[in-house]
Amino acid sequence: MEGFIMKIRIKKVTALLLSCMLLFSISGCQKKRTAKEVLESSLKQSSKLKDADFSGEASYKIANSEASSSSNVTIKMNFDTKLQTVDKDQLKMSMTSTLNMLGQTMDMNMYYSDGYYYMNTNGTKQKMKMDIAGIQKQLQSTTGQTSLPAKYYKDLKLSEKDGNTILKYSINNDGLNQYVKDVTSQMTTVTGGSNSIKVSSLTGTKTLNDKDLPVKESIQMVMESGDNETGSITLKMNLTYHNPGKSVTVTLPDDLNTYQEISN
Incomplete structure (x- = not known):
């Protein structure tokens, strides 16, 4: 037994x-995934997101250089943004930001609901009609984010840190041209809305969680004039995504009906 x-x-x-x-x-x-596979997965997962909650800080360094003189101006901005998809054709947004330029501070609260973009700038309340595509471009220009497809990325490098995947990248020339079309025409605060802006470089780092969703992202972009003028604008951006993939609830102020309508 x-x-x-x-x-x-x-x-x-x-x-x-x-x-x-x-x-x-x-x-x-x-099989260990390549950097390209990680990038494609991250872009795919991010495209499925309906809601977003992120904050960030940005600095715009404007350098003018001529034969007789040179000058630098730095603009700094902090922002906190929430996006909620109500249904396929309805979006809600709440964004608070502070802009510091030339010793002056400007507080701005921006909202989006029912086809209107609302702006409260130091107590001046205005609104304008804007479709969802328009508000998406406005957000891209404010936050420096890009939704460029994987074919525009190059110099991909992978690493690991604290259980997250770190993906470094830069954007190729075709991607830079596309970025100009998508975003820079909306950067009225910094560029004055000029369509003659040339993006000479764009590099970034994505920190991804185990679902390939970004938890942090840093971006550096250099813009120059396309009209043979001297000078450049360097944008540095750091973004933090809060609970990526989770639902977000946007709370709008009660006085949106008091905002004065203006034309685009």
């Missing part, structure tokens, strides 16, 4: 060892 029990125990131990060996063999044979 004891010999029979011993055989059963040996069989169980052997089965357990074989299972462990098989598990480690499968794990060891799993």
